[in-house]
Amino acid sequence: MTTYAPAVKPNDLKKLSPEQIEEFGKEMDALRARIVADLGEKDADYIRGVVGMQKKLEITGRALLWAGWFPPAWLGGVTALSLSKIIDNMEIGHNIMHGQYDWMGDPAYTAKNFDWDNTIHADSWLYTHNYIHHTFTNIVGKDHDATGYGVLRMTEEQPWEPKWLLNPVYNALLQIFFQWGTALQELESEKFFAGEKSWDDMKEGLARVREKGGKQALKDYVIFPLLSGPGAPFTFAGNAVANLVRNLWASSVIWCGHFPEEVQTFSIEETEDESHGGWYYRQILGSANFTGSHWVDVLSGNLSYQIEHHLFPDMPAYRYKEISVEVRALCEKYGIAYHEAPMYKQLLSVYKKLFKLSLPDSFWAKSPAAGVAEIIKFPVRKVRKQLKAAA
Numbered sequence: 001m002t003t004y005a006p007a008v009k010p011n012d013l014k015k016l017s018p019e020q021i022e023e024f025g026k027e028m029d030a031l032r033a034r035i036v037a038d039l040g041e042k043d044a045d046y047i048r049g050v051v052g053m054q055k056k057l058e059i060t061g062r063a064l065l066w067a068g069w070f071p072p073a074w075l076g077g078v079t080a081l082s083l084s085k086i087i088d089n090m091e092i093g094h095n096i097m098h099g100q101y102d103w104m105g106d107p108a109y110t111a112k113n114f115d116w117d118n119t120i121h122a123d124s125w126l127y128t129h130n131y132i133h134h135t136f137t138n139i140v141g142k143d144h145d146a147t148g149y150g151v152l153r154m155t156e157e158q159p160w161e162p163k164w165l166l167n168p169v170y171n172a173l174l175q176i177f178f179q180w181g182t183a184l185q186e187l188e189s190e191k192f193f194a195g196e197k198s199w200d201d202m203k204e205g206l207a208r209v210r211e212k213g214g215k216q217a218l219k220d221y222v223i224f225p226l227l228s229g230p231g232a233p234f235t236f237a238g239n240a241v242a243n244l245v246r247n248l249w250a251s252s253v254i255w256c257g258h259f260p261e262e263v264q265t266f267s268i269e270e271t272e273d274e275s276h277g278g279w280y281y282r283q284i285l286g287s288a289n290f291t292g293s294h295w296v297d298v299l300s301g302n303l304s305y306q307i308e309h310h311l312f313p314d315m316p317a318y319r320y321k322e323i324s325v326e327v328r329a330l331c332e333k334y335g336i337a338y339h340e341a342p343m344y345k346q347l348l349s350v351y352k353k354l355f356k357l358s359l360p361d362s363f364w365a366k367s368p369a370a371g372v373a374e375i376i377k378f379p380v381r382k383v384r385k386q387l388k389a390a391a
Contacts (some may be wrong), residue, residue: 025277068234090301138286150190166360257306
């Protein structure tokens with residue numbers, strides 16, 4: 001079983017008394033109940049309008065890429081298709097699959113029926129994201145996202161090893177191939193390579209990856225290029241660039257909401273007896289918002305309000321802006337940190353953290369020389385430890 005060192009980064013979970021947490025939870029429940037009672041035709045019209053816009057962008061993008069041999073048409077096609085994929089994933093797919101529109105009773109807008117233009121299988125997403133991540137947000141050892149999806153070092157609770165010297169490189173690769181990274185997330189392949197999971201344990205998940213990932217690759221890189229005839233290379237390249245743009249944007253949005261330096265992580269022990277109000281409390285401490293224009297909100301699936309999303313994941317996301325004023329006021333009332341900054345500042349904070357955690361903790365806590373010494377000595381210590389265990 002993968003283990004982590006005891007938490008070394010302080011958090012604010014003990015800042016409020018149990019009574020305050022209980023009262024805070026009741027106020028959050030009341031806020032949610034008021035919005036849910038108000039849901040109606042305007043909300044249904046909103047999501048249908050967004051779906052209509054996304055479909056028009058996709059048709060426009062595909063049509064322009066068909067004439068991709070003409071540079072302006074290719075650029076226009078890539079732009080339209082990129083926007084289509086971003087909106088499909090962020091404002092439509094992510095939110096519908098959270099059950100935000102189940103109340104409509106329309107099968108096309110229910111979490112159990114919806115599928116998106118992405119390589120991750122819907123069933124896998126519903127488990128790894130909706131259940132694991134949103135239930136155990138930033139609990140190290142339970143939430144795979146908290147520890148960088150098994151690919152990144154994103155918290156001091158993850159013991160430093162020489163492989164983390166490439167933390168920024170791993171991050172760049174994960175962002176470039178983000179849809180494939182999320183598709184593989186349920187496998188927790190780092191446990192396989194550590195000998196904690198067998199090949200048989202991986203088979204079911206791999207079958208889902210092959211099924212959904214194969215369909216996406218076939219659509220984007222075989223069927224649509226072939227339909228373009230002589231323009232096949234331009235369509236192939238256009239689809240690849242549109243997927244890249246979507247991957248970079250989607251990962252940046254998620255990074256800004258989960259990984260800035262102010263966002264807190266938690267241990268399993270300190271959350272064992274967590275109440276309903278405590279769950280709300282943890283969601284706020286473990287999330288961050290970023291500011292931007294109306295279109296930034298739409299293109300981010302309103303995850304620019306990540307705090308509100310973690311509080312109410314099944315509430316129509318475009319309502320988050322409306323309730324954010326009240327959530328912020330409640331945080332001020334109870335003295336809870338409400339982390340918000342422009343998107344570029346949040347992203348810079350994440351990249352700073354990625355670089356910092358690529359080096360041994362002693363590099364920053366003691367001195368650069370101590371950190372370099374740890375890098376040099378690490379292989380020797382590891383061999384000694386293995387020899388001792390073998391003896």
